[in-house]
Structure formats: structure tokens, C-alpha cells
Amino acid sequence: MPTDAAQIPANDGGTPSASAIAPPRQGALSHIRVLDLSRVLAGPWATQILGDLGADVIKIERPEAGDDTRGWGPPWMPDAAGQDSRVAAYYLCANRNKRSVTVDIASAEGQALIRQLVAQSDVLVENFKAGGLARYGLDYATLKDVNPRLVYCSITGFGQTGPYAARAGYDFLVQGLGGLMSVTGRPDTEAGGGPMKVGVALTDILTGLYAANAIQAALAARAHTGRGQHVDMALLDVQVACLANQAMNYLATGHSPGRLGNAHPSIVPYQDFPTADGYMILAIGNDGQFARFCEEAGRPDLAQDARFATNRARVEHRGELIPILRHLTTARTTAQWIAALESRAVPCGPINAIEQVFQDPQVRARGLRIDMAHAQAGTVPLVASPIRLSDTPVDYRLPPPPLGAHTADVLSDVLGMAPDAIDALRARGVI
Numbered sequence: 141m142p143t144d145a146a147q148i149p150a151n152d153g154g155t156p157s158a159s160a161i162a163p164p165r166q167g168a169l170s171h172i173r174v175l176d177l178s179r180v181l182a183g184p185w186a187t188q189i190l191g192d193l194g195a196d197v198i199k200i201e202r203p204e205a206g207d208d209t210r211g212w213g214p215p216w217m218p219d220a221a222g223q224d225s226r227v228a229a230y231y232l233c234a235n236r237n238k239r240s241v242t243v244d245i246a247s248a249e250g251q252a253l254i255r256q257l258v259a260q261s262d263v264l265v266e267n268f269k270a271g272g273l274a275r276y277g278l279d280y281a282t283l284k285d286v287n288p289r290l291v292y293c294s295i296t297g298f299g300q301t302g303p304y305a306a307r308a309g310y311d312f313l314v315q316g317l318g319g320l321m322s323v324t325g326r327p328d329t330e331a332g333g334g335p336m337k338v339g340v341a342l343t344d345i346l347t348g349l350y351a352a353n354a355i356q357a358a359l360a361a362r363a364h365t366g367r368g369q370h371v372d373m374a375l376l377d378v379q380v381a382c383l384a385n386q387a388m389n390y391l392a393t394g395h396s397p398g399r400l401g402n403a404h405p406s407i408v409p410y411q412d413f414p415t416a417d418g419y420m421i422l423a424i425g426n427d428g429q430f431a432r433f434c435e436e437a438g439r440p441d442l443a444q445d446a447r448f449a450t451n452r453a454r455v456e457h458r459g460e461l462i463p464i465l466r467h468l469t470t471a472r473t474t475a476q477w478i479a480a481l482e483s484r485a486v487p488c489g490p491i492n493a494i495e496q497v498f499q500d501p502q503v504r505a506r507g508l509r510i511d512m513a514h515a516q517a518g519t520v521p522l523v524a525s526p527i528r529l530s531d532t533p534v535d536y537r538l539p540p541p542p543l544g545a546h547t548a549d550v551l552s553d554v555l556g557m558a559p560d561a562i563d564a565l566r567a568r569g570v571i
Contacts, residue, residue, distance in 0.1 A: 166194065166532065167192075167193050167194015167195070167532055167533075167534070167535050168193045168194055168529060168532040169190055169193040169194040169195040169356075170194035170195070170196075172194075172195040172196070172262045172263060172359065173195065173196045173197075173198070173260065173261045173262050173263070173554075174187055174190050174191070174195045174196065174197045174198065174261065174262065174263040174264075174265065175198050175200065175254070175257050175258060175261040175263065175264045175265070176197050176198060176199045176200060176238065176264075176265050177200045177245075177254075177264065177265065177266040177267075177268070177273075177278075178265050178266055178267040178295060179208050179209070179267065180207070180208050180209055180267070180344070181209070181311070181341055181344040181345065181348065182267060182295050182311075182343075182344040182345070182347040182348045182351065182373075182375065183265050183266070183267040183295050183348065183351070184199075184207070184209075184234035184235055184348070185234050185344065185345055185347075185348025185349070185352075186265060186293070186295070186347075186348040186349070186351035186352040186355065187199070187238065187352075188234050188235060188236060188237060188238070188348075189348070189349070189352040189525070189527075190352055190355065190356075191236065191237030191238055191538075192236070192237055192525040192527065192534045192535070192536070193527070193532075193534065194532065194535060195263075196239070197237060197238040197239065198239050198241055198257065198261075198546075198550055199235065199238040199241065199541070200241055200242075200245070200254065200257075201240055201241070201242050201243075201543060201544070202242065202244070203242040203243070203244055203544070203569065203571065204242075206240070206242070206543040206544075207231060207235070209228060209230045209231040209234075210227075210228055210231045210543065212228050212230040212231065213226075213228040213229065213230065215228075215229045216228060216229070217229060217232065217514075217516075217517040217520055218517065218518075219516060219517050220517075220518030220519075225516045225517040225518075226516075227514070227516050227517045227520070227540075231540060232520055232522060232540045233523070234348075235540035235541070236512070236522060236536065236538060236539055236540050237535075237536065237537055237538050238538065238540070238541060239538065239541060239545070239546035239549065239550055240541035240542065240545050240547070241544065241546055241547045241550045241551070241571070242543060242544035242547055242571050243547075243570065243571055244569060244570055244571070245276050245278065246276070247569075247570055249565065249568070249570045250570050250571075251276050251277055251278060253551075253555075253565075253570070253571070254276075254278055255277070255278075255283070255286050256555050257550075257554060257555065258283050258286050258287050258290060259287050260554050260555070261287070261290065262289070262290070262291060262359065263290070263291045263292075263293065263355055263359070264283065264290060264291070264292045264293065265293045265295070265351070266278075266292075266293070266294055266295070267294070267295040268294075268296075269306065269308060270294070270296050270298075270299070270300050270305045270306060271300075271306075280292040280294070280370045284368065284370075287368070288366075288367060288368060289362060289366065289367065289368045290368040291355055291358040291359055291368045291369060291371065292368065292369075292370050292371065293351055293355050293358075293370075293371040293373060294370065294371065294372055294373065295347060295348075295351055295373045295374075296309060296373070296374055296375070297309010297310065297313070297314060297374065297375045297376060298374050298375070298376050299372055299373075299374035299376070300372045301372075304376070309374070309375045309376065311341040311342070311343045311344040311375065312337055312341075314343045314375040314376050314379050315337045315338065315342070315343055315379065316335070316337075317376065317379075318375075318376050318379030318380050318383070319379070319380065319383055319386075319387075320337075320338065320342075320343070320379060320382075320383070321335040321336060321337055322335060322396065322397075322398075322399065323383075323386050323397050323398070323399055323400075324336045324337065324338060324399065325399045325401070326399060326401040327398060327399050327400065327401065328399075330401065335399070336399075343375050343378060343379045343382075344375065346378050346379070346382050347373055347374075347375050347378045350378050350381075351371065351373045354371045354373065355371060358371055385405075385406070386405070389405060389406075402421075403458070403462075407424070407425060407451060407455070408424075408451065408454035408455050408458045408461065408462075409422050409424050409433075409454070409458075409461065409462065410422065410423050410425070411462075412491060413465060413466055413469040414469060414470050415469055415473055415474045415476075415477055416470055416471065416473045416474075416476075417473045417474060418473075418474050418490075418491070419474065419490075419491050420469065420474045420477050420478065420488055420490060420491070421488060421489050421490070421491060422465075422469075422481075422486075422487070422488050423487040423488065423489075424486065424487065425487065426451065427443075427449065427450055427451060429485070429486050429487065430443055430448070430451075431443040432484045432485065432486050433481065433484075433486045435484075436480050436481060436484055436486070437465075437468045437471075438468075439464075442461075442464065447460060447461070448461050474490055478490065506524075507524055508523060508524045508526075509521055509522070509523065509524065510522050510523075510524045510536055512536060512539040513539060514539045514540070515539075515542050515545070516542055520539060520540070522536075522539075522540075524536075544571070547562075547566075547571050548562050551565075551571070
């Protein structure tokens, strides 16, 4: 596999030199090849996880156009001269550790190339509409005969079955349909009340996480059975599953939870509070923490008040307690509260802008920003993987690739095609 981009973790708040880079080790999935026919976010998020874990991910893209997110800007990354590189920041977020190969799957020759690659692959990930690849002969029913060991993961909005199966699905639509927006945002009775989506495409990201987990489960099963299988992932299924305690609150009571802004339905106080210079979060999870907060705030009597002494009582009387606490918290700055409350083991924290996130000493110490050399944009900053493995660590081998950058390499290395055969395919517009 290519190693033209080195791992560059920033684990001490700076950017280490090449001499500080440890020799590469085999990734946990370095024996796995993934054929990625997905685009935008959920599928690419899943395959980036597999790539970070060492898999050889071959990203199949449309000639000339590529993944939709290549055009989703601004912002665009500047090149080494500070000019617009036309490399979209969105595309960069989900496509490292992949090799880009352009193939026209609408052509018979392109379909034949995909089938040849399938024969040499362990996993295929796609996010076409349900049944969309059948017309190209690239559906699971067809490809399992080409490679019975293939793990074939389909990611759609609504799954392969059911009355909505033929519909296109998008994160925003599913956040609404799947109930997340009904519990996100301020209540209708408050200023600015109404349903609100999460600030990132969370349903797509969660689906990518579930898909990566399911794929690895299928690979583990294959090790025992020798057979691949079809993984059917749906954004709606994932969104409903991730309603978690809010779903159980409904199932237990028959009543739909409402929007509480930043408050928690079952824990009080567990929300944002104003300070002298902004806001902070209190995440008080038990009665002892509440008592210590009240002592620090100069109101130990609140923890003795029958209305507030227990979490159950505080939930029942939140309308009385929260205004009292909001008045108390304005007496100090956010930094003063955090310093005081951390010394008393009371969970609290700031509400950071993303700029502040990447300046945070813990974020810097954990190396959550990396920088990689890029053919078009010079050096690109990326967000590191959060996965920490002691023996088979995540490896950053390849930056998000330019469109078709590895077409010839893959056709030569994986399929053994000669240069003149590759040139002929390119001349005919197949690649």
C-alpha cells in the first residue's frame, strides 16, 4: 500500500518534525481491502474509520465529477501560495487513508472493472438508493457469486425493506422524521422555541459508526463461517436507536418527551447557566455534587430544602430551582466558577467555540489535530481519529486524495493491468 504521506500527530500542542515520527506499524485491518462506492458522509465516514485502522480503501468515483462533497464549498483550502485550491474542507473531513480511482460504472467496461476489483476485495460499501446498483449488475445478489466471502454494506435512508425503502434519505430529513428534532431546541413557550437540528450531520456520522462496527462484525463472522454477508444500514434505523433514554422515556410512559433546550429530562441541574462574562455548563449527576455546589455558591440551605434535596425532587421543582441558580451563577466569571467547582469535584465546563476547542490544552495534548502533505493544497489540517489502540495504532498514511490520483496504481497493483490497457480505458472514458 502507498505510504506517500507520513503520520504527523500533534501530541504536544505543536507540529512534530519528520524525525519525531515513529516507524509505521501494521494496522489492525491492514489485511483487509475495502471497495468504497459511497459518497458524501455516512459511507465515507465508515470507510475512513476502516482506513484509519489500516484497511486498503479504494474509493470509486465518477470520472470528472467525483464525490459530491468535492464541490461543497466554500470553504476551500488555500494552496501553498495562499490561493484557492478548490479542495473543499467538507471533502477532507471523511476521505483520508483512501486511494481514489475513477470508474464509469454506467458503462459495461466500468462494471467489469468493479467486478474484477470485487474479486480481490473483502468489503464493499455503497449508498445508492435501494436496488440502485442492480441495474449495473453490482448488487449483492450478483456480486456474492463473484466473491462469496464479500461483506457488502448498503447504506440508505430507510433500508432495503419497508414502505419507504425507495425514498432518498438525507440526514436533515431523518433528524426530523426520526424524532431527534422533537427533543432538540427550546420549548415552544420560550423565545426562540421550536424544533432544531443538531449542528453537524449527526445521523450520517452515527450511521457511519454503526456501519463500521457492523462490517467488522461481519468480517469476524466470516473468519468462522468462510462466508460474507449483506449489511443493511438505514439512517432512520440508526436515528431511532440513538434516541436512547428519550425513546425509553416514551416507551415506559406512553408520553412523548418535549424539548428542554439544554436541560436534561431526568437530571437537575444539568444545563447551561449564565456567568458574569458568558455561560458555563453544570452537569450535576447526584445529590452530593449538588450539595457541594450549593456550599460553593454560598447557599448550602438549598441542598437541605425538601424541594431540592434529591434529584427526584429537583426534577419535580426545576421551575423553582433553575431561576435561583441562574441568579447565583452570574456572580462570577466562567473561569472562576470552573476553577472553584473543579476543586470540589463538581462537574462543570465552558461552552467553547470551535477555535477554542483546538486551543484547549487537553485537545492539544491528545493530538486531535494532524497535518498532512497534500498534492493540491500543500499541507492540510485534519481532525485525528479518536481511536487509541496500544498495539495496532491508527495510522495516517494517505491524505484525502485528488480525484483519480490512484487509478493507474490500483489497476496495475490489484488487477495486474498493463500501462497500455490502462491508457486504452482512459481514452474510451471508462476511467
